[in-house]
Structure formats: structure tokens, C-alpha cells
Amino acid sequence: EAGVVQSPRYKIIEKKQPVAFWCNPISGHNTLYWYLQNLGQGPELLIRYENEEAVDDSQLPKDRFSAERLKGVDSTLKIQPAELGDSAVYLCASSLDRGTGELFFGEGSRLTVL
């Protein structure tokens, strides 16, 4: 069974440029998460989807970040415009059973903003 797939693995951009990350969750997993992981820190939740509905986006900086999960499968996280402080790893995860805390993570997308 394929795991959570993310792309691109690495992205280097100039500040003020836009960037987008894509995630394909494990087949059948209705819940999808985007996490931000700064260097030397644990992941922090940005947004959680139940199917196509964003049920927790309280930590998403909505002035520059946006996300979508059309058709309740793949998801895209966008940053526009990117700032130097956005350099981090963006992790996508999915889960099958609600409330168990067992998340399946992708390998992450490492963003460097110059």
C-alpha cells in the first residue's frame, strides 16, 4: 500500500514568490493534516480536513497561506507571498480512524526562502 506522497521534496524560492505543495493521502483516509515543522521543533498543526471540509484551520496564517482539498482526496497548500520566516518543512499526514491519534506522515516538503 502506498504511503502519503508529497511533492516537491525540496523547494528554493526568492522571498515574495509564491509556492505550492501537494499531498496525496493514503487511499481511504478521510482525514488530512498539514503540519509545519521548524528546525529543531516538533510539528505544529496548520490545518485539518475531514473529507473536503476544513474543520480546524485556526493556526493557518490566512493572510498568506491557503489550502484546499477538492473532492476530499488530494490537497494543496499554498503560500503567497513567501517570507524568509516560512523556511521550514511542511508535513502532510492522513488518518483513517478519527480520535485515535494514529497519523501517517509523508516525507515532507522542505522550503527554503532566500
Place this chain on the structure above:
Amino acid sequence: AQTVTQSQPEMSVQEAETVTLSCTYDTSENNYYLFWYKQPPSRQMILVIRQEAYKQQNATENRFSVNFQKAAKSFSLKISDSQLGDTAMYFCAFMLKQGGSEKLVFGKGMKLTVNP
């Protein structure tokens, strides 16, 4: 708000030895889960072990076991017979068990190196 603290940023251990990773947390709630996640150098994080707060028995998964002290809000992970593949970042995490909410709160992590 719930917080998770991992006070040891880094540890190293010899292969086949036993090592204990510490974690403390803060919450006023009674019904929650605690987890240890492992993030190897490839960066794909995986669940190691899970503990439900209402269960007094400590969880065990093969070489991995926890020491859950609810009153002290302590949740340590013991790795027995350490293997080279155990080298990774280890994150302690907390989740409230209420209404289907699945917000995991992670600690800062601890880098474990297993030496041959």
C-alpha cells in the same frame, strides 16, 4: 492549553543497551492520549506507541515500552536492546479525547543516536 516538554535535546547509546527518553506534559483534562512518534533521518514520521490516559497498564510494543505516571504527568519511553535503526528524532505528543478532535500537540523532540 496543553503543553508537552522534552527536556533532553539529545542522547546517545550503544547498540544493545537500554535507553529511556523522558517527557512531561501539562493538562487539566482527564481523558486524553499520549504518543511517541519516531522520525528517522528520511523524515517520514511514524507512530511508535500509544497510551490512553484511563488505562493504568503501561503500553508495550515489542522493544518499546512506556512508563506512564498520570499524577506526575510523566510519560517516558524505554527502548530495550537498542538497534542502529532506532537512530532518529523522537517526539512525545498529546491529544485530547473529545468529540473527534484530533489535534496532536508535539514536544520539541529528542535526537537519539545508537552507536555500533
